[in-house]
Amino acid sequence: MIQVNKKYKSLYENDTRFFLVTGGRGSGKSYEVNTFLNTLSFEQGHNILFTRYTMISAHLSIIPEFTSKIDEMEATNYFTINKTEIVNNISGSQIWFKGIKTSAGNQTASLKSLSGVTTWVLDEAEELTDEATFDKINLSIRTKGKQNRIILILNPSTKEHWIYKRFFQDMGVNEGFNGSKGDVTYIHTTYLDNYENLAESFILDIERVRDTNPTKFNHIVLGGWMDKAEGVVFTNWKIGKFNPNNLQTISGQDYGFTIDPTTLIEIAVDKVNRKIYCKEHYCQKGLITSQIAKKNIECVGKGLIISDNAEPRLVTELKSYGLNIQAPKKESIEFGVSLMQDYELIIEEGSINIIKELNNYVYQDKGSKLYIDDFNHCIDAIRYAVVYLIGNPNKGKYTIR
Numbered sequence: 001m002i003q004v005n006k007k008y009k010s011l012y013e014n015d016t017r018f019f020l021v022t023g024g025r026g027s028g029k030s031y032e033v034n035t036f037l038n039t040l041s042f043e044q045g046h047n048i049l050f051t052r053y054t055m056i057s058a059h060l061s062i063i064p065e066f067t068s069k070i071d072e073m074e075a076t077n078y079f080t081i082n083k084t085e086i087v088n089n090i091s092g093s094q095i096w097f098k099g100i101k102t103s104a105g106n107q108t109a110s111l112k113s114l115s116g117v118t119t120w121v122l123d124e125a126e127e128l129t130d131e132a133t134f135d136k137i138n139l140s141i142r143t144k145g146k147q148n149r150i151i152l153i154l155n156p157s158t159k160e161h162w163i164y165k166r167f168f169q170d171m172g173v174n175e176g177f178n179g180s181k182g183d184v185t186y187i188h189t190t191y192l193d194n195y196e197n198l199a200e201s202f203i204l205d206i207e208r209v210r211d212t213n214p215t216k217f218n219h220i221v222l223g224g225w226m227d228k229a230e231g232v233v234f235t236n237w238k239i240g241k242f243n244p245n246n247l248q249t250i251s252g253q254d255y256g257f258t259i260d261p262t263t264l265i266e267i268a269v270d271k272v273n274r275k276i277y278c279k280e281h282y283c284q285k286g287l288i289t290s291q292i293a294k295k296n297i298e299c300v301g302k303g304l305i306i307s308d309n310a311e312p313r314l315v316t317e318l319k320s321y322g323l324n325i326q327a328p329k330k331e332s333i334e335f336g337v338s339l340m341q342d343y344e345l346i347i348e349e350g351s352i353n354i355i356k357e358l359n360n361y362v363y364q365d366k367g368s369k370l371y372i373d374d375f376n377h378c379i380d381a382i383r384y385a386v387v388y389l390i391g392n393p394n395k396g397k398y399t400i401r
Contacts, residue, residue, distance in 0.1 A: 007178055007193060008032040010185050011151075012039075018184040019151045020167050022175075024223035026202060028194035029187075033121065033153055035069050037095060040119065041086070042078075045146055046093035048119045053127040053350050055099030062097055062123075100133065101350055114140040118148055125154040129239055130349040131162040156225040157352070158359045164225050175225050190222050231362040233337060233371060234379075237345035239355070242279040243268040251281070251300050252385030253307040253325070254377050255292075255314060261285045262292055264299055265354065265381040269343070269389050276343045278382055280351035289314060293321035306384045328388065333371065336383035339391045345382075354378045 004012070005028065011019060023029045037048055050062070066086055070079055080087040086095040114120075120141050128134060141148050154163065156175070167184060168175060177186045191198060191206060210217040218224040243249060247268040254263045264281040281299040292314075296305065302324050307315055309327035318325050347354050360375040 004035070005032055005189070005193060007187055007189055008036065010178075010180070010187060011036045014180060014185045015147060016180055016183050016185045017148060017150055018167070019149060019187065020163075020184060021151060021153045021187045022156055022223050023189040023193075024155065024191065024219075024221040026191035026194055026198050026206065026221070027189040027223065028197065029153055029189055030065065030123070031069070031194075032189075033151060034066055035073075037119070037121065038066060038069050038073060038075070041088040041093040041095060042091050043093060044091040046091070046118045047116045047143075048093070048095040048121065049114065049117045050095055050097050050121045050123065051100055052123045053099070053352075054101050055097065066095070100128065100137075116143055117141050118143045118146045119151065120149070121151045121153065123153045125152040125163060126157040126161060127350060127352045129161070129352065129355060131166065133349070134162075156219070156223050157356060158226045160359055161225075168225070176223075188223065226360070232359065233361045233363060234341065234345060234358050236341070236343075237347060237358055239349050240277075240346040242266075242346070242348035243277045245270065247277075250304045250306060250385050250389060252381035252383065253296075253305050254380040254384070255308050255311050256285060256377060257287070258285065261353075261377050262287045263353070263377045263381045264296060264305070265351075265378055265385070266300060266303075267382060267385045267389070269386070271390070274343045275346055276340065276382070276386060277346045277348070278351060278354055279348040280354050280378060283353040283378055289317045290321075293318050293323060296323055297321070306388045308380065308384065326388075331387055331391065333383070335391060336387045337371070339386050340379075340383060343390075351378075354382075 011033070021029050021033060037050070040046055041048065052062075055062070063081065063083075063086065067081060070076055078088060078090050080089055084097055088094070114137070117140070120137060122128060122134070138150055141150060152163065156164070158164070159169070167173065171181055171184065173181055173186065176188050178188055179186060191203070195203070206217070206221045209221060219226050247270060249266050249268045251264055251266045253265075256262050261283045262285070263283045266279045266281060268277040269275075270277070282295055287295070296318070302322070305323065305325045307325050307327045309315070309330065312327065315325055315327045345358070347358070357375040357377070357379050361379055362372055364370040364372055
C-alpha cells in the first residue's frame with residue numbers, strides 16, 4: 001500500500017487547472033507525481049500526456065519509474081506497457097510519453113494531435129525556456145467533461161525564468177509556498193519531507209553542501225530560485241532561433257567527468273550583424289570516451305569540433321572514432337571572452353545550461369578582469385569555437401585555455 005505524502009494530497013483533492021510542483025534533490029516530487037498519475041489512470045476517460053523538453057528512449061529512462069510504482073501498488077496485471085505508453089486495462093485510460101523538442105529542433109509537431117488529453121505533465125519544466133511553446137500546448141488541453149490538469153515539475157532555476165515571473169512574481173506568491181491561489185496549486189517539498197526514504201550517504205552529502213556552500217544548498221537541495229548574479233560577464237544575449245540564415249556551423253567541446261560535465265555546443269557566427277548563435281547539444285557528467293564519441297556523432301556527425309586541449313589522449317581516442325576534432329594551442333580566457341562580448345549571443349530555446357551559466361558567470365571582484373572558475377563549462381566550449389572562427393586568421397593554429 002502506497003502512502004501519499006500529505007503535501008501532495010492537493011494533487012488528488014484540488015480542482016485547479018495548474019499544479020506547480022517544485023523542490024530540490026531528494027524531495028520525492030517525481031515519485032509522488034508518478035504515483036498520482038498511475039492512480040488517476042484508474043478513472044475512465046483520461047489521456048495523460050507526460051512530456052519533457054527533450055525525451056530520448058522513454059522506455060529506458062522514464063517508463064521504468066512508472067512501472068516500479070505500479071509494482072508497489074501491486075497492480076502489474078492491470079496495465080499494458082510498451083515503449084511509448086502505458087494503458088490501464090481496467091479503465092482504458094492511457095499515459096503517453098513524448099518529447100517537445102525533436103532532432104529537427106524545437107517544435108511541437110509531434111504534439112499537434114492533443115485531442116482527448118485531460119492531463120499534461122511537463123517534467124523538468126525549467127528546461128522549457130519559451131513561454132509561447134507552453135501556451136500553445138496549454139491552450140490545446142481542453143477536453144470536456146473531465147478536470148483538465150497542467151502539472152509542472154521542476155527544480156527551480158533563476159528568477160529570470162518565465163515560470164518564476166508568471167507563477168510567482170506576477171501572482172504575488174512567495175517561493176516555497178504550499179497552497180492554492182487563483183487557478184494554481186503550489187506544492188513545494190525538500191529532502192526533509194522525504195527524509196525516511198533517503199540513503200544515509202545522500203543525507204551526509206547534502207549536509208556537507210549545507211556546511212560548505214550555503215548558496216548551492218539553498219538552490220540545489222532546498223529548491224530555491226536563484227537571483228541573477230551581480231557582475232555577470234555577458235549581458236548582451238537573448239533567447240532566439242538557432243542559425244536562421246543557415247550559416248556554416250562548428251562546435252566547441254569542453255571535457256569533464258565526475259565533478260564537471262562534458263559539453264558540446266554548436267555555434268554559427270554572423271559577422272555582418274555581429275551575432276553568435278549557440279545551440280546546446282548536451283551537458284552531462286560521467287561520460288566515458290565511447291559515450292562522448294557516440295553523442296558527438298549523433299549530434300554533429302562529421303562536423304568540425306574545436307575542443308579543450310587539456311586532454312590530448314582523449315582527443316586522440318575520439319579521433320579514432322572518425323570524429324573531426326581539433327584541439328589548438330592555448331589563447332587566454334580574457335581574449336576569448338572579449339571576442340564573445342563584441343557580439344550579441346543568441347541562445348536556442350532549451351539550452352538550459354548555457355542560460356544558467358550566462359546568468360551566473362561573473363567577475364571575481366568588481367573592476368576585475370578575472371572570472372570565477374564556475375558556471376563556465378558551456379561558455380568554455382563556446383569560447384573555443386569562437387576563437388577559432390573569429391579570433392584566429394590562421395584558423396586552428398592558435399588557441400585556447
